[in-house]
Amino acid sequence: MESTKIVVFKGKKIRKTILKNEWWFSVVDVIEALTDSENPRDYWYKMKIRENSESNVQLSTICRQLKLEAPDGKLRQTDCANTEGIFRIIQSIPSPKAEPFKRWLAKVGYERVQEIEDPELSTKRTRLIYKLKGYPEDWIEKRMRGIAIREELTDEWQQRGAREQKDYEILTAEISKAAFGVTPKEYKKLKGLKL
Secondary structure, eight states: OOEEEEEEETTEEEEEEEETTEEEEEHHHHHHHHSOOSOHHHHHHHHHHHHHHHHOOOGGGGEEEEEEEOTTSOEEEEEEEEHHHHHHHHHTOOOGGGHHHHHHHHHHHHHHHHHHHOTHHHHHHHHHHHHHTTOOHHHHHHHHHHHHHHHHHHHHHHHTTOOSHHHHHHHHHHHHHHHHSSOHHHHHHHHTOOO
Protein backbone atom coordinates (compact mmCIF):
# COMPACT_ATOMS: atom_id res chain seq x y z
CA MET A 1 0.00 0.00 0.00
CA GLU A 2 1.35 3.41 -0.95
CA SER A 3 0.26 6.68 0.63
CA THR A 4 1.74 9.84 -0.87
CA LYS A 5 2.34 12.93 1.28
CA ILE A 6 4.15 16.22 0.81
CA VAL A 7 6.46 17.81 3.34
CA VAL A 8 7.79 21.32 3.03
CA PHE A 9 11.44 22.13 3.71
CA LYS A 10 12.49 25.80 3.47
CA GLY A 11 9.61 26.52 1.11
CA LYS A 12 10.32 23.54 -1.17
CA LYS A 13 7.90 20.64 -1.48
CA ILE A 14 9.33 17.17 -0.98
CA ARG A 15 7.10 14.29 -1.98
CA LYS A 16 7.25 11.16 0.12
CA THR A 17 5.37 7.91 0.19
CA ILE A 18 5.10 5.07 2.62
CA LEU A 19 5.81 1.61 1.29
CA LYS A 20 5.92 -1.47 3.51
CA ASN A 21 5.94 0.68 6.68
CA GLU A 22 8.91 2.75 5.49
CA TRP A 23 9.04 6.33 4.18
CA TRP A 24 10.53 6.86 0.70
CA PHE A 25 11.42 10.38 -0.46
CA SER A 26 11.63 11.84 -3.95
CA VAL A 27 15.33 12.24 -4.70
CA VAL A 28 14.86 15.12 -7.16
CA ASP A 29 12.71 16.99 -4.63
CA VAL A 30 15.42 16.68 -1.97
CA ILE A 31 18.06 17.80 -4.49
CA GLU A 32 15.93 20.78 -5.46
CA ALA A 33 15.53 21.76 -1.79
CA LEU A 34 19.26 21.47 -1.05
CA THR A 35 20.77 22.99 -4.18
CA ASP A 36 20.24 26.01 -6.36
CA SER A 37 19.90 23.83 -9.45
CA GLU A 38 17.36 24.98 -11.99
CA ASN A 39 17.12 21.41 -13.25
CA PRO A 40 17.24 18.95 -10.31
CA ARG A 41 16.69 15.93 -12.60
CA ASP A 42 19.79 16.82 -14.57
CA TYR A 43 21.68 17.50 -11.32
CA TRP A 44 20.69 14.00 -10.06
CA TYR A 45 21.76 12.41 -13.36
CA LYS A 46 25.18 14.12 -13.27
CA MET A 47 25.60 13.40 -9.56
CA LYS A 48 25.11 9.65 -10.16
CA ILE A 49 27.75 9.71 -12.92
CA ARG A 50 30.19 11.72 -10.77
CA GLU A 51 29.84 9.45 -7.73
CA ASN A 52 30.28 6.36 -9.88
CA SER A 53 33.44 7.68 -11.56
CA GLU A 54 35.02 9.28 -8.44
CA SER A 55 34.21 6.74 -5.75
CA ASN A 56 32.79 3.79 -7.67
CA VAL A 57 29.47 4.22 -5.85
CA GLN A 58 26.24 3.71 -7.76
CA LEU A 59 23.68 5.88 -5.98
CA SER A 60 20.87 4.54 -8.15
CA THR A 61 21.21 1.16 -6.41
CA ILE A 62 19.82 2.67 -3.20
CA CYS A 63 16.75 4.02 -5.02
CA ARG A 64 13.45 2.56 -6.13
CA GLN A 65 11.14 3.81 -8.82
CA LEU A 66 7.82 4.62 -7.14
CA LYS A 67 4.78 6.37 -8.53
CA LEU A 68 4.37 9.86 -7.10
CA GLU A 69 1.99 12.60 -8.14
CA ALA A 70 3.65 14.99 -10.59
CA PRO A 71 2.81 18.72 -10.87
CA ASP A 72 0.33 17.87 -13.66
CA GLY A 73 -1.59 15.62 -11.24
CA LYS A 74 -0.59 12.36 -12.92
CA LEU A 75 1.27 9.55 -11.18
CA ARG A 76 4.80 9.21 -12.57
CA GLN A 77 7.67 6.85 -11.82
CA THR A 78 10.10 8.77 -9.60
CA ASP A 79 13.47 7.87 -8.11
CA CYS A 80 12.87 7.52 -4.36
CA ALA A 81 15.13 6.57 -1.48
CA ASN A 82 14.34 5.54 2.07
CA THR A 83 15.62 7.59 4.99
CA GLU A 84 19.03 5.90 5.07
CA GLY A 85 19.40 6.25 1.30
CA ILE A 86 18.41 9.93 1.34
CA PHE A 87 21.03 10.59 4.03
CA ARG A 88 23.64 8.88 1.84
CA ILE A 89 22.58 10.96 -1.17
CA ILE A 90 22.69 14.18 0.89
CA GLN A 91 26.30 13.34 1.82
CA SER A 92 27.12 13.50 -1.91
CA ILE A 93 25.55 16.92 -2.52
CA PRO A 94 28.27 19.60 -2.64
CA SER A 95 26.01 22.47 -1.63
CA PRO A 96 26.13 24.88 1.34
CA LYS A 97 22.44 24.07 1.95
CA ALA A 98 23.35 20.41 2.54
CA GLU A 99 26.04 21.22 5.12
CA PRO A 100 23.69 21.41 8.16
CA PHE A 101 22.44 17.90 7.34
CA LYS A 102 26.00 16.63 6.91
CA ARG A 103 27.03 18.10 10.27
CA TRP A 104 23.98 16.60 11.92
CA LEU A 105 24.72 13.17 10.39
CA ALA A 106 28.32 13.38 11.61
CA LYS A 107 27.12 14.31 15.11
CA VAL A 108 24.61 11.44 15.21
CA GLY A 109 27.29 9.02 13.96
CA TYR A 110 29.71 10.22 16.64
CA GLU A 111 27.02 9.83 19.32
CA ARG A 112 26.28 6.25 18.23
CA VAL A 113 29.99 5.35 18.40
CA GLN A 114 30.05 6.77 21.95
CA GLU A 115 26.99 4.67 22.80
CA ILE A 116 28.75 1.53 21.58
CA GLU A 117 31.60 2.31 23.96
CA ASP A 118 29.23 3.22 26.82
CA PRO A 119 25.73 1.70 26.37
CA GLU A 120 24.36 3.76 29.28
CA LEU A 121 24.52 6.82 27.00
CA SER A 122 21.87 5.21 24.80
CA THR A 123 19.53 4.89 27.78
CA LYS A 124 20.12 8.55 28.69
CA ARG A 125 19.42 9.61 25.09
CA THR A 126 16.17 7.63 25.04
CA ARG A 127 15.02 9.26 28.28
CA LEU A 128 15.84 12.72 26.89
CA ILE A 129 13.90 12.06 23.68
CA TYR A 130 10.81 11.02 25.64
CA LYS A 131 11.15 14.10 27.86
CA LEU A 132 11.44 16.40 24.82
CA LYS A 133 8.31 14.79 23.38
CA GLY A 134 6.44 15.83 26.51
CA TYR A 135 6.02 12.54 28.33
CA PRO A 136 5.80 12.79 32.16
CA GLU A 137 8.67 11.44 34.30
CA ASP A 138 6.63 8.58 35.77
CA TRP A 139 5.62 7.45 32.27
CA ILE A 140 9.27 7.60 31.12
CA GLU A 141 10.36 5.48 34.08
CA LYS A 142 7.69 2.88 33.37
CA ARG A 143 8.56 2.91 29.69
CA MET A 144 12.26 2.36 30.37
CA ARG A 145 11.42 -0.55 32.68
CA GLY A 146 9.08 -1.88 30.03
CA ILE A 147 11.83 -1.73 27.42
CA ALA A 148 14.21 -3.70 29.66
CA ILE A 149 11.53 -6.29 30.42
CA ARG A 150 10.57 -6.54 26.76
CA GLU A 151 14.20 -7.18 25.79
CA GLU A 152 14.39 -10.02 28.30
CA LEU A 153 11.07 -11.42 27.09
CA THR A 154 11.90 -11.13 23.39
CA ASP A 155 15.16 -12.97 24.04
CA GLU A 156 13.17 -15.70 25.77
CA TRP A 157 10.54 -15.79 23.01
CA GLN A 158 13.27 -16.00 20.39
CA GLN A 159 14.84 -18.94 22.21
CA ARG A 160 11.42 -20.61 22.16
CA GLY A 161 10.93 -20.08 18.40
CA ALA A 162 9.16 -16.73 17.94
CA ARG A 163 10.29 -15.26 14.62
CA GLU A 164 7.46 -13.20 13.13
CA GLN A 165 6.97 -9.44 13.63
CA LYS A 166 3.37 -10.04 14.69
CA ASP A 167 4.60 -12.11 17.68
CA TYR A 168 6.65 -9.16 18.92
CA GLU A 169 3.84 -6.66 18.29
CA ILE A 170 1.56 -8.75 20.48
CA LEU A 171 4.26 -8.89 23.16
CA THR A 172 4.75 -5.11 23.13
CA ALA A 173 1.01 -4.46 23.33
CA GLU A 174 0.65 -6.91 26.24
CA ILE A 175 3.51 -5.33 28.19
CA SER A 176 2.11 -1.84 27.63
CA LYS A 177 -1.38 -2.92 28.61
CA ALA A 178 -0.06 -4.50 31.81
CA ALA A 179 2.18 -1.54 32.71
CA PHE A 180 -0.05 1.37 31.68
CA GLY A 181 -3.52 -0.06 31.20
CA VAL A 182 -3.48 0.86 27.49
CA THR A 183 -1.68 -0.28 24.37
CA PRO A 184 0.90 2.08 22.78
CA LYS A 185 -1.59 2.93 20.02
CA GLU A 186 -4.37 3.69 22.54
CA TYR A 187 -2.03 5.88 24.62
CA LYS A 188 -0.91 7.93 21.64
CA LYS A 189 -4.51 8.42 20.52
CA LEU A 190 -5.53 9.41 24.06
CA LYS A 191 -2.71 11.98 24.27
CA GLY A 192 -3.21 13.25 20.72
CA LEU A 193 0.30 12.16 19.70
CA LYS A 194 1.27 11.06 16.21
CA LEU A 195 0.58 7.40 15.51
